[in-house]
Amino acid sequence: MTDLKGPRDARWYLSLMSPNTKGPQFAWLDPTSIYINSTAFNDLLDDLCAELDANEIDVVAGLDAMGFVLGAALGARLGRGFLPIRKSGKLCVDTDKVSYGNYSGRTQDMEMRTPAFAEGTRVLLADQWVETGGTMDGAVRLVERQGGKVAGMVAVAMEENPATDAYRAKYKVVTAVQQNTPWQAECNAQRLSSFDTYQPERTFPNAGRTPSPEPVGG
Template sequence: MDPLALPKDRNRGWYLSLMAPNTKGSNFAWLDPSRLYCNAQALSDCVQDLLCPFQNETIDLVAGIDAMGFILGSAVAATLGKGFLAIRKSGHLCIETQSQKYSDYSGREKLMEVRLDVLKPGVTAVAIENSEGGKWIKDHYKYSHCIPEELQSQIDEQYLDSFKSFKS
């Protein structure tokens, strides 16, 4: 089967099966979402799922954290016709910033920074893992995610059943 072919039923989160497992080792993320991005319908459906909780909200600006957040955040911003703010690893912005400690998907501590001149109160977030940071986000902010309830435990264990049929 063509890995970019559309399934007959496009249920919420169907596009997650396009993601590939890490085959390179612990220095890399546990999955590679790039096939999701390469499939126009998958990317569109993912963005729509991420926007569902915000249908009746006024959104001024979309922000995203490093890598996956840059891609999905800018896709959400483009869909809404809004601007996009990149939240970067410390040391990458050449303007006045505010920094915050952050633990990534692997538990590595990082220092993230954001420019201050475009931020306004009213932050919401996208959180997919039930990690310490993900739970904190879910407890403190309105949030969105694209993980169906039946797949959440797989996401938390950092292994999707769809990886069994992955062919590199």
């Protein structure tokens, strides 16, 4: 598979994301097809890292589960370690636990090892998608209870609502889906226009060709 040559359309890889086919109990779309394709994944990381300063970050924490993918990759790019924040009952060491409400409205528990870092450690929180902000709130509380400082938040997208507006006002927030763009408006509405022409084959890593970037139509 060859790399793209020449300039690329901004955020072209967002059109690779696939719609939910399993019903309302699941998230409304799946960004993992970006990760499958090396060109798309590297372009995503390029865009996110362009807005991050490693000198302001001591460790990257990924939220269970898909935040692990993005968080670990960002940590490697930035030259920083990776801290998993896990769903309850997964860690075999001493933990601190909080309850949070996820995007589906269910209450769940998440845990972080204790101790995880020295007091004053600057922690960048990474999740795949921030919809209601409940999961991120749980992560913030875990970090701050151990004396850490939230260095910022990073995601493929953060939908706009009162909870996430408060995050943007308080923290440095970096997302692939940028505010005041058609992509953001469609994320808020929870339907991308690219769903109309979605083709899984464009994401295949071994199809013998690189997916062609498409203009941002939404």
